[in-house]
Every structure is written in C-alpha cells, then in structure tokens.
C-alpha cells in the first residue's frame with residue numbers, strides 16, 4: 001500500500017528505536033516517582049518566597065558558632081553544614097526561619113540510582129549515553145512526524161484538537177493521547193538531548209571567574225547581616241547556595257550563588273566585592289534538569305509520568321495498527337492485461353483492502369481472471385470488461401492517500417474499450433460527507449462514457465452485512481455466482497449497550513403490518529433523531545439498522561414486519577420490559593438543521609419516524625413542511641397524535657398527506673410536483689430537504705426536484721447539497 005512520507009518516517013523511526021524507547025520509558029516512569037517521594041518528606045518549613053537571605057544568615061549565625069554552607073535544593077528544602085556549641089558538626093535539613101536541625105539527608109536510594117544509571121547510559125558508559133541521547137532525538141522526530149500526521153488527518157492547525165470519531169480503539173487513542181502528550185514528550189526529548197550533549201562537552205566551557213580588588217577591601221562601616229542590602233534583596237526561593245567566610249579576616253567573604261548569577265559579599269560591610277552572571281549554558285542545563293526529571297514539582301513529575309506511560313501505549317497501539325495494515329497486502333495471480341475483472345481500491349488504513357481481497361478470491365475461485373490494484377495505480381487494462389471500485393473517504397469527503405491522484409489519472413489514461421463499472425463506498429455516517437469520494441469516482445467514471453452497472457453502494461463502518469448485500473446485488477446484475485465468505489470479514493459487534501423496551505404495539509393490529517417500539521437505554525447515551533440503531537438479531541455480524549426518532553428522551557422506532565425479515569421479526573417478538581443489546585450509530589448527515597429558513601421533510605412508510613422526533617425537537621419553530629406518504633387513514637393513525645401535537649404547537653407548519661390507496665395512487669413525489677413553485681422557492685431560499693423511506697421514493701423525489709429545476713431553467717447540481725437522505 002502507498003503510504004505518505006510522514007507516516008513512513010513515523011513508522012520507520014518508531015520501529016528502528018522501539019527497544020531503546022521502551023527501556024527509556026519504563027525507567028523514566030519509575031524515575032518520575034523519585035521527585036514525588038522526595039517532595040513528600042516533611043522538610044519544607046516555610047514559603048521561601050517570603051524569607052530573605054539576610055534573615056536566614058542572621059538566625060544561623062546566632063544559633064551556631066560556625067556555619068559552613070547553606071543550600072536550597074529543588075524541593076525547596078534548606079540544607080546546611082554547621083558546627084554546634086558542643087563542637088559537633090551537623091549537616092542536613094534545617095528550618096530556615098529558626099535554624100533548628102530537622103534531620104539528616106538520607107543516602108540516595110540504591111534502587112533509584114540503579115534505574116537512573118540504566119536510564120542515562122544503559123550501564124554502557126559513553127556508548128550508552130550516546131545511544132540514549134540519540135534515541136531521545138529519534139523520539140523527538142517521531143513526535144514531530146506524529147504531529148504532522150495529526151495535522152493532516154484533522155486538516156489544519158485550527159482543527160488539531162477537534163473531535164475524533166472513535167472507529168477503532170488503537171487508532172483513536174493513539175491520536176487522542178498523542179495530541180495531549182505532544183508538548184510534554186517534546187520537552188522530555190529536547191531536554192534529554194541537551195543533557196546528553198552536555199555530557200559530551202559539546203557546549204563551551206564556563207571561563208568566567210570572580211575578580212576581587214583585595215587592596216580596597218574595608219572592614220568598616222560594620223553592618224549586621226540582616227541589613228546587608230545584597231542579602232535583603234535575595235529571597236531563599238532564588239538561592240542555590242551560600243558559603244560562609246571561614247574566618248573573620250576581612251579578605252574572607254560570603255559566596256552567594258543564585259540561578260542566574262553569583263556574587264561575593266564583604267562579611268563586615270555587606271558590600272558586593274564581585275558579581276558574575278551565570279553562563280547561558282548553566283541556566284539551560286538547570287532548566288533541562290528540572291524539566292526532564294520533574295525535580296521540585298509534583299505536578300510536573302506526574303505529567304511526565306503520564307506522558308511516558310503514554311509512550312508505552314503508543315508503542316503497543318502503533319504495532320497493532322501496523323500489523324493490521326500489513327495484513328492488507330496486494331498479491332495478484334493474473335496480470336493487469338490478462339484480467340477481465342479489475343478491482344481498484346482506495347484505502348488509507350487498509351480495511352477496504354481486506355474486503356477487496358475477499359471479493360477477488362471469490363471471483364477467482366469461480367473461474368474469473370481478476371487484477372487487484374490501488375486507485376492511484378490506474379493504468380490501461382487490455383481485456384477489462386468490468387471494473388469494481390472499492391474506496392473509503394477521508395478528511396472532509398476527500399480521497400484516501402492511495403487514491404488522491406485517481407481522478408487525474410482517469411482523465412489522462414485512455415482504455416482500448418469502455419468497460420462497465422460498479423462503485424462501493426466505504427465510509428462512516430459519523431462524517432457529514434458520507435462516502436463522498438466514492439460518489440466523485442462514480443460520476444467521473446460515467447463522464448468517461450463507461451456503463452454504470454449498479455448505482456454507488458455505501459457501506460457504513462465496515463459493515464459486513466451491508467457488503468454481503470452488495471455482493472448479492474452485484475452478482476445478480478453481473479450474472480456471476482459468488483458469495484463472500486464471512487470468516488475473514490465478519491467482525492462481531494463491539495461495545496453494545498443494553499436497552500429496555502418501554503412500549504411496543506402489535507403489528508397484527510395495523511393494516512400495513514407496521515409496529516412502533518419505544519426503547520430506553522440502560523445508561524445515559526448521546527443520540528438524536530436521525531441517528532441509527534444497529535441491532536444484531538443473531539448475535540453475530542449480521543446487522544440491521546433503524547432510524548431513530550427521539551421523543552421525550554426515549555428512542556422510538558417504526559418497523560414494518562416482513563415475513564422472513566431478520567430484524568423486523570426479532571423486534572416484533574420483543575415484549576414490554578424485555579432487554580436488547582444494540583448500538584447507536586451517529587448519522588451526522590441526517591440531523592435536523594440547527595439553523596435554516598425552511599425545512600421540507602419527505603417520507604414514505606416507516607420513514608416518518610425520525611421526522612416525528614425532529615419535529616418534537618423543533619422548539620425554535622423553524623418553518624417545517626412534511627410530505628408524508630402512507631397507504632391509508634389507518635396507516636396514518638399510528639402517527640396521528642404526534643403529528644397533531646406538532647401542528648398545534650407550531651413545530652410543524654404544514655402537513656401534506658399522500659395516501660396511495662385512498663387518493664388514487666398519489667405519492668409524495670406527485671405532491672412535490674403539485675407544489676412545484678413552493679418547492680423551487682424553498683430551493684432558492686437555501687432550505688433543507690430531508691428524505692427518509694424507500695430508495696424508490698428517494699429516486700422519485702430526486703427526479704421531481706430535477707424536473708422542477710429544469711422548469712425554472714436552473715441546474716439541480718447547484719442545489720444538490722441541500723438534500724439529505726436516509727433511505728433504504
């Protein structure tokens with residue numbers, strides 16, 4: 001399969017370094033807990049922002065005859081070395097406000113030392129340090145290429161954090177966690193590389209040193225330490241360390257080190273004798289240590305730990321995705337010029353190719369010569385009679401990566417003779433442009449003068465059930481006997497939710513064998529009218545979809561009972577309080593518009609149900625007109641109450657009924673023609689048309705709209721985007 005350069009880089013870098021990254025991540029996660037454990041010790045006695053150096057030096061000098069050094073560590077614990085009145089030397093943690101000794105500094109943990117060595121150098125000294133630094137750099141490149149892949153997938157910076165449809169566990173979480181961990185991982189890797197380079201002395205050495213003019217050092221006027229301006233201006237939070245003078249000779253001074261500078265202070269007068277700025281490399285080094293290790297901050301340590309745990313997940317999910325894609329390889333038994341059937345595939349993540357391979361195998365098994373290829377490899381096919389295009393859609397209705405050049409190739413490649421073709425679109429109803437690329441391919445193939453054997457067939461969410469339906473339609477139309485084995489493709493439904501039957505009417509009481517069913521999800525679920533309920537009557541891959549009407553926070557379905565209907569039979573057998581397991585499929589393309597000047601709803605039969613829900617939701621009273629096709633008054637009785645309620649509260653502006661058995665074969669498309677002026681006015685206004693019901697009715701509606709446009713001398717193509725459908 002063709003893959004983009006970014007995906008190729010992301011994958012190659014990840015595969016080549018995953019062992020090292022795995023080791024560095026596991027050790028990194030353990031090390032992230034070191035600062036957390038340190039911080040939990042009880043040695044933080046004061047807010048160091050509020051304690052001045054002058055104050056602390058004074059209390060220490062008052063408390064101990066000799067003070068050697070004071071230090072503030074990353075946890076903001078104050079460490080000191082002093083000699084007591086009894087002549088004992090004491091070093092460890094002290095209270096900076098009272099100079100009281102709190103406890104000795106514990107020996108560094110052997111375990112953490114071991115893990116640190118493994119993390120830094122894998123116990124391989126310089127070679128190990130180099131390898132770890134190099135892998136840090138590779139992980140940086142992996143993060144950048146990953147970020148570019150997310151940008152490509154989301155189509156731009158603005159949508160970087162936009163919602164992602166959860167179609168596949170590994171892919172979904174790889175992207176979601178990747179986005180959130182990007183910044184911490186970039187920080188970890190950049191600082192890791194910096195710290196490694198530092199160990200190899202890549203950065204210039206600090207050659208700055210203090211320069212004291214000993215000739216002019218004075219011992220007068222004497223000031224108390226607390227009054228030294230140089231000490232008063234320094235808060236302990238800025239201090240790294242202060243060395244005390246070892247004697248009361250005037251040439252001995254205080255050496256104060258802050259993060260960004262160091263200075264020497266006359267022990268009698270408090271005058272600054274010399275001051276040097278810390279080199280930029282030292283500041284960077286300090287910052288890198290803090291950012292890389294999380295030292296001094298529990299929150300940052302936890303962020304680092306979570307980001308590093310995510311790296312482990314990326315290794316796992318990345319491998320799962322790669323393995324799935326590799327399963328989808330193309331191998332041909334017949335050449336492109338010897339085959340009568342050509343299957344062309346457009347696939348970004350390989351799942352469509354799995355379906356195409358299964359179809360190819362079956363066609364070959366039934367004695368046909370088949371050539372399978374990617375859409376971007378479209379070429380001349382000497383003996384082709386029929387082309388099957390199976391393609392997914394990506395981005396916002398765009399081609400998948402291995403098909404993005406197809407439309408151009410199609411217009412520049414001429415075949416010796418025309419062929420017939422069928423297009424199968426693989427997509428997801430969760431995207432507004434459902435299977436759009438498949439429709440684009442279909443239109444272009446027709447434009448080239450090829451014969452369309454079947455209209456575009458769309459498959460939502462890799463449904464094997466739908467694919468089976470298409471295979472059966474196609475084999476009838478093509479006069480070929482095949483059946484695709486389910487074993488390689490039937491994916492058992494996942495993440496089914498429990499629903500309880502709230503009410504159900506009896507099909508036998510209705511002249512059309514139609515019944516209504518109300519369901520309540522066991523747990524809270526997000527759904528709206530127009531979404532689909534997928535049920536699995538046999539508990540296997542076989543799926544049946546029903547359009548939902550949401551009324552009073554309950555799922556309403558209207559179902560026609562078919563004699564051997566798998567789904568309708570199963571639902572009809574349910575009784576009040578029974579449970580069933582199903583899932584909701586978001587059908588973004590068929591939601592009631594949030595904003596519109598006018599909405600025209602067109603339904604026949606049970607297709608009215610989602611509209612009942614949408615009318616219930618139309619609290620803004622958007623002018624809405626319903627053209628509803630049913631058999632007779634009795635059929636209408638099933639929905640009469642809801643429709644009357646909508647008419648009286650203004651949610652429905654006007655109802656047009658087409659009762660085919662009572663008004664002499666009148667269908668909704670006839671009513672549209674009757675109201676041609678109103679329909680054209682609605683199109684011109686940019687109003688939305690929504691159709692739900694049989695495909696035959698939908699085709700009739702489209703024909704009607706085309707005729708009305710023709711009557712008004714405009715091209716229907718420019719209004720096509722106003723029509724939304726959910727027909728079966």
Ligand SMILES: Cc1cc2nc3c(=O)[nH]c(=O)nc-3n(C[C@H](O)[C@H](O)[C@H](O)COP(=O)(O)O)c2cc1C
Nearest residue numbers: 347348349351352392393395397427428431434435
């Ligand atoms: C980022 C992204 C964008 C998608 N955009 C669309 C879309 O615009 N229309 C659509 O019908 N399906 C869309 N899909 C769904 C895919 O077309 C669908 O999952 C398909 O089965 C994937 O097949 P493949 O694995 O062969 O590429 C999108 C999927 C992803 C991950």
